[in-house]
Amino acid sequence: MNRKISLFISSIFHPVFINLLSLILLFVLFPFLQIAISFSLKIFYILFIFITTGLLPVIVVGVLKLLGKLNSVLLDDKDERTTPYIITACLYLFDYYFLMRFGAPHLLIAYLLACSCIVVAVLIINIYYKISIHSASLGALSAVVIASSQMASFDIRILLALIILISGLTASARLFSNAHVPYQIYSGFFLGIVIMMFIL
Secondary structure (H helix, E strand, C coil): CCHHHHHHHHHHCCHHHHHHHHHHHHHHHCHHHHHHCCHHHHHHHHHHHHHHHHHHHHHHHHHHHHCCCCCCCCCCCHHHHHHHHHHHHHHHHHHHHHHHHHCCCHHHHHHHHHHHHHHHHHHHHHHHCCCCHHHHHHHHHHHHHHHCCCCCCCCCHHHHHHHHHHHHHHHHHHHHCCCCCHHHHHHHHHHHHHHHHHHC
C-alpha cells in the first residue's frame, strides 16, 4: 500500500464520516428510534449533530491551517491535535446538553455522552502520547452495532464483519502512512468500543 492509497483510505474512513455512519445506524438498528420518531425529526437530529460535531471541527481545522497554526490538516503532530479536540469535545457536550433539554430520546443522549467521553479521553491521553482517533471512532461504531444485536430487526453479523474489515483496512492505512504505530491503533479501538458499550 503506497502513501497515496493510505491517505485516500484514511480520508474515506475519517472519524467525521464514521461518526455520521454510527449516528445513522443508531436510528436504523434500534427499534425504538426507528419506529417512535418521525422521519423529519430523525433528519433534524442527524443533520444537527453532523453539522455541529462534524463539519464545524473540520472548518476550524481549515481555518487554523490558513492561519498557519497547523502544519497539516491531517493533524499528524500530536501537539496540533489539542485545539481541534477541545473544540470537538465542547461541541459534543453542547449537543448532549441541548438535545437533553430538547427532550431527545434517552438512547440518543447516551450516544452523545459516550462520544463526548471518547473525545475527552482521547484529548487527555493525547497529552502523554498519540492515540488513533480513527480507531476510536471505528471502535465506537463497532460498539453501536454490537449493542443492537439483541434488538435489531435483521442479522447484524454481516454488518459487523464489514465494519471489522473496514477497521483493519483503516488501521493498515494509518500504519502505512506513518501516522501511528500499532499500540496507538489498538488502544484507540479499545477505548472507543469500551466507552461506547459501557454508556450505550
